[in-house]
Amino acid sequence: MGPLLFSTIDVTRQAFYRTSLSAAIVNLKPIVPGHVLVIPTRPAVRLADLTQEELSALFSAVQKVGKAVETAYKADALTIALQDGKAAGQSISHVHVHVLPRHFKGDRFEGVNDEIYPAIEQSEEELPHHLRARGTKDIQSLKVDAGDNRQPRTLEEMEKETLWLTSFISSA
Numbered sequence: 001m002g003p004l005l006f007s008t009i010d011v012t013r014q015a016f017y018r019t020s021l022s023a024a025i026v027n028l029k030p031i032v033p034g035h036v037l038v039i040p041t042r043p044a045v046r047l048a049d050l051t052q053e054e055l056s057a058l059f060s061a062v063q064k065v066g067k068a069v070e071t072a073y074k075a076d077a078l079t080i081a082l083q084d085g086k087a088a089g090q091s092i093s094h095v096h097v098h099v100l101p102r103h104f105k106g107d108r109f110e111g112v113n114d115e116i117y118p119a120i121e122q123s124e125e126e127l128p129h130h131l132r133a134r135g136t137k138d139i140q141s142l143k144v145d146a147g148d149n150r151q152p153r154t155l156e157e158m159e160k161e162t163l164w165l166t167s168f169i170s171s172a
Contacts, residue, residue, distance in 0.1 A: 007034045007043055007094040014158050016165040017065055021057035024065040024099075026158045028164065029151070031120060032108055033074035034101040036165070045093045062097050068168040075101030080118050089120070110166045 001044035004012045004023055027035045031110065040054050040059045050058065066078050079100040081092040090096075098120055 004041065005043055005094075006037075006039055006096070007092045009077060009092075010038075013155065014162055017061065017068070017169045018163045019057060019061065021054050022061035024165075026161045028153060030052065032057075032100050032102070034067060034069050034075070036069060038065050038097040038099060040095055043094045045095070047082065050095065058095070058097065060110055064084060064169070066099050067164060069099055069101050072165055072168040073101035076104045076105075077102045081117065083120070096101050 001018060001020075003010050004015050004018065004025075008024065011023075011025045014025040015023045016026065016036075017038075018041070022038060023037055023041055027037055029037075038058060040058050042048050042054065043071070047055070062080060066080065069075070070078055079098070079102055081100075082096070082097040084095070098105045100120075147166055
């Protein structure tokens with residue numbers, strides 16, 4: 001398979017699951033450990049832009065990747081979210097589904113489960129800034145909350161997680 005693009009960004013080295021129609025990539029700035037993205041392999045801006053085959057493949061991948069992430073991170077559950085369009089908080093012009101492992105105990109959002117949604121939105125707002133800092137071009141500017149302490153990961157850190165997660169996919 002050739003390069004995998006997330007909008008205009010080459011994420012080939014971040015992919016730990018890939019079919020002809022969908023892929024899963026580790027996140028540059030995860031909200032919780034194990035926060036990954038599932039994307040269609042064809043850059044499509046909105047969910048309605050996907051064919052039925054692509055849509056089916058995307059959510060089959062979400063299910064498979066969710067099982068793998070839940071196992072890998074010994075999670076009790078998953079939060080699965082999709083922001084479909086700029087008004088919904090989508091910052092990268094490519095459909096992507098957030099898959100986040102969740103725990104009853106020790107979870108960053110323990111006791112305040114719904115606070116994960118503003119965190120996802122904030123993460124989306126910051127992504128273009130962090131991609132620009134890595135030298136990625138053609139990313140539109142959005143506001144950044146300077147109070148967030150989560151630092152973008154290095155490519156090496158993401159590749160390490162990619163290799164580790166790959167081992168969980170085959171058993172999912």
